[in-house]
Amino acid sequence: MSEEAKARIIEWVKQQKKTKHYFNDLCKAVPEIKMMQAKKIINELVNEGRLKYWSSGSTTMYMLPGQDDVAKEEKGMN
Amino acid sequence: MALKFKTPMLDELEKGPWPSFVTDVKRMAARKPACEDWLGLMEMSYEHKEGHWKHGGIVGVFGYGGGVIGRYCDRPDLFPNVAHFHTMRVNQPASKFYNTDVLRKLCDMWDRRGSGLTNMHGSTGDIILLGTTTDQLEPVFYELTHDFGMDLGGSGSNLRTPEGCVGMARCEWSCIDTQALIYDLTMEYQDALHRPMFPYKFKFKASGCACDCVAAIARADCSIIGTWRDNIRIDQEAVRAYANGELVPQAGAHGSEKYKLDIKAEVVDLCPTRCMEWDGKNLKIWDEDCTRCMHCIRVMPRALRPGLDTGATILVGAKAPILEGAQLSSVVIPFMKMEPPYEEFKGFVEKMWDLWMEEGKNRERLGELIQRMGLREFLKACELTPDPRMVNTPRFNPYIFYDPAEVPGGWERDLKDFRSRHQA
Incomplete structure (x- = not known):
């Protein structure tokens, strides 16, 4: 169940035009799963490196690794 | 240089x-x-x-x-x-x-x-x-x-680092052990603090009394403010000493000079519920009308003290302006004992978080959700019973919306007929 849900979340993210997504939006990929449970699944995706946190400082969003412009710029700086 | x-x-x-x-x-x-x-x-x-x-x-x-x-x-x-x-x-x-x-x-x-x-x-x-x-x-x-034995705090859509006033460590007015409570909440909710899951930020702040030194009522999504439910303790001798100019009022906060305190003008007439009377010899307090605002205690700390049956009032929904204007917290639990392991409080918190996570829009604070869906829906979801103490001025605004399902016998009304006479 968890693996299948993870795959659906990643697939959903890949299909979106936007690169950053709110937690609530990711949950749309797995509407039958309660938010608390979805949180655990999404955290596993982060720990596995399949999703990344993006934070403005006040809000946290999720994205696929390597999509962040700042990350790319920063790579150029180092 | x-x-x-x-x-x-x-x-x-x-x-x-x-x-x-x-x-x-x-x-x-x-x-x-x-x-x-x-x-x-x-x-x-x-x-x-x-x-x-x-x-x-x-x-x-x-x-x-x-x-x-x-x-x-x-x-x-x-x-x-x-x-x-x-x-x-x-x-x-x-x-x-x-x-x-x-x-x-x-x-x-x-x-x-x-x-x-x-x-x-x-x-x-x-x-x-x-x-x-x-x-x-x-x-x-x-x-x-x-x-150092320290940890990172909260940012983003996390539980933010819980904060409390100095509490019982240095304050005689503290009705709850804010340090113990804040430490307990910090440890209990480590996952919420470090791994984002909410629609937006969420803050707990605890003040030991209504002086509210951490401004919990103005800043926290869940404000925990110490209070008591028995009577204010009065030392009539000390009240008379303030009246006779033998003690420094306000504990010296407005100057260290002794002066004869005008108890009627500076205490009784400034009581928000007018629950006090001073006859020149004795101070009488009708505690059933007192809202525990702490004003009289602050003015005469040697004469008045909070009661002994202490706990906290739980309020929710404060925030600074972003989506909507600034809001103060609203009372949702007028009194709750606050003793470890705080199970009753945590039971409430988890119901509240479930509701917010399921219903909250992106970047919508809890207070904004309550404003959108109504306090009644919030109380239902958190299994709380409405109480006049949740109303700002219950004696001036007696409007109560009854739900037919909650009134014995219920009633029926014809909405179409009603709307024929009243616009929506």
Whole structure:
């Protein structure tokens, strides 16, 4: 169940035009799963490196690794 | 020391009798190139009347979704030493008690691994370490957790670092042990603090009494404010001593001179519920009408003290303006005992979070959700019973909306007929 849900979340993210997504939006990929449970699944995706946190400082969003412009710029700086 | 950049506008901020952050940063600039560049960047921002910081990013430490706020300068070509200037939030000890040894270690570590600039403390209460580079984040985190026994605080859509007033450690008025409560909540909700799951930020703040020294009622999504449900303790001898000018009113907060306190004008007439009477010899309080605002106790601390049956009032929904205007918290639990392990309180918190996570829109604070769906729906979801104490002025606004399902016998009404006479 968890693996299948993870795959659906990643697939959903890949299909979106936007690169950053709110937690609530990711949950749309797995509407039958309660938010608390979805949180655990999404955290596993982060720990596995399949999703990344993006934070403005006040809000946290999720994205696929390597999509962040700042990350790319920063790579150029180092 | 001559600075690399001229800073005429920043220099203006050093004038006047107040301490200046510019002076502090200049002092650090002598040994920290990042501080020197920071001054140059700020001067340029003042000149352009535009900010030159980009905020946000994927920086963080492994396993945590908060505690690090990515900051980048948009002119790294001119100011390479502040190309990365990330902020780290460190969870402060409950009520901000630490010894100088910890503070020295913390500052030494930040001198080595960051800009040396700190903000003690941020408005969430955290220790704010300002300005470091991405490669220093994990080493800082390692030192904090392994050498200092400290942890990162909350940022982003996390539970933010819970904060409490000084509490029973130094305050005789504290009706709850805010330090114990804040420590317990911090440990219990570690997952919510470090791994984001909410639609937006969520703050707990605990004050030991209605003086509310951490301004919980104005800032916290869930404010925990100490109160009591028995009677104010009165020492009539001390009341008379205040009236005769033998004691300094307000515990000296407005001057240390003794003067004859006009108890009628300064205490009785300023009581918001007018529940007191002073006949020149004795002070009478009708405790059933008292809202525990603490005014009389603050004016005559030697004569009046909070009761002994203590606990907390739980309020929800305060916030600063972003989506909607600023809001104060509303009472949802007028009185709750606050003793470890705080199971009743945590049961309420989890119901509240379930509702907010399921129903909250992106970047919608709990108070905004309640405003959108109505307090009645919130109370239902949290299995709380409505109470007149949840109404701001129940004696002036007796409007009560009854739900037919909740009234024995119920009733039926013809909505179509009603609407034929009343527009929606």
